[in-house]
Amino acid sequence: MRRWTEICAGIVAAAVPTGVGSALGALAGGSSGLVAGLVAGGVPGAVFGWAVAAFVPYDLSSARGLARYATDLTWSLPNTWLGAVLLTGNLLAGNRVVADLSRYGGTVHLARGTLPAVGGVRYVTTVGTVVAGIPGAPDDSPCSTAARALLAHERGHVLQARLLGPAYVPSVLVNYALAAVLPFWWFWHDHAAYPIRSVAAYFQHGVYPHVWNEEWCYRAYGPRR
Numbered sequence: 207m208r209r210w211t212e213i214c215a216g217i218v219a220a221a222v223p224t225g226v227g228s229a230l231g232a233l234a235g236g237s238s239g240l241v242a243g244l245v246a247g248g249v250p251g252a253v254f255g256w257a258v259a260a261f262v263p264y265d266l267s268s269a270r271g272l273a274r275y276a277t278d279l280t281w282s283l284p285n286t287w288l289g290a291v292l293l294t295g296n297l298l299a300g301n302r303v304v305a306d307l308s309r310y311g312g313t314v315h316l317a318r319g320t321l322p323a324v325g326g327v328r329y330v331t332t333v334g335t336v337v338a339g340i341p342g343a344p345d346d347s348p349c350s351t352a353a354r355a356l357l358a359h360e361r362g363h364v365l366q367a368r369l370l371g372p373a374y375v376p377s378v379l380v381n382y383a384l385a386a387v388l389p390f391w392w393f394w395h396d397h398a399a400y401p402i403r404s405v406a407a408y409f410q411h412g413v414y415p416h417v418w419n420e421e422w423c424y425r426a427y428g429p430r431r
């Protein structure tokens with residue numbers, strides 16, 4: 207793909223959230239709303255657009271790359287915007303983009319995770335098209351099987367966001383709240399491997415992995431928990 211195509215793709219990826227943010231802001235609150243929407247859409251949009259041009263996550267010479275690009279800037283735009291906010295905050299905090307994982311992967315990868323370790327476990331965060339916490343591409347050594355599974359798992363969340371679009375984040379939040387209040391997952395939970403004897407374990411090993419998006423990705427991609 208020619209370099210100018212990649213740069214144009216980045217400009218469009220920045221312009222879409224900027225335009226949508228400005229329009230929504232103007233509809234909600236006139237000229238001051240327009241300015242707020244311009245900033246809220248334009249700042250993360252510009253950072254995302256730069257990442258699209260610089261690291262080329264979308265292979266626009268393939269049908270799959272085109273479909274991902276078009277989906278992320280239309281149906282899945284709310285997810286893309288949230289990911290762009292995460293990307294912006296991380297880059298400001300000194301995180302860096304992993305170029306080899308990001309190229310043509312349909313995702314922008316950040317080397318470090320965004321959350322502090324919970325119970326000694328460092329979680330990888332995936333929001334929209336942005337995956338934070340995988341430092342490099344897994345190699346072919348046997349010990350990187352888990353790393354490959356983790357990468358596939360996180361990209362599974364990106365696929366889920368593309369499929370459900372604006373309903374993705376609300377559906378996860380509602381499911382999390384329901385699973386916390388009403389532990390229906392208790393019946394199929396692996397109590398031998400993950401005994402729940404504390405409030406922390408209830409949320410970490412009970413509620414969280416049994417929310418639909420995690421249930422799906424752990425089953426389809428692993429890694430083994």
Ligand SMILES: [Zn+2]
Pocket residue numbers: 359360363419420423
């Ligand atoms: Zn997950």
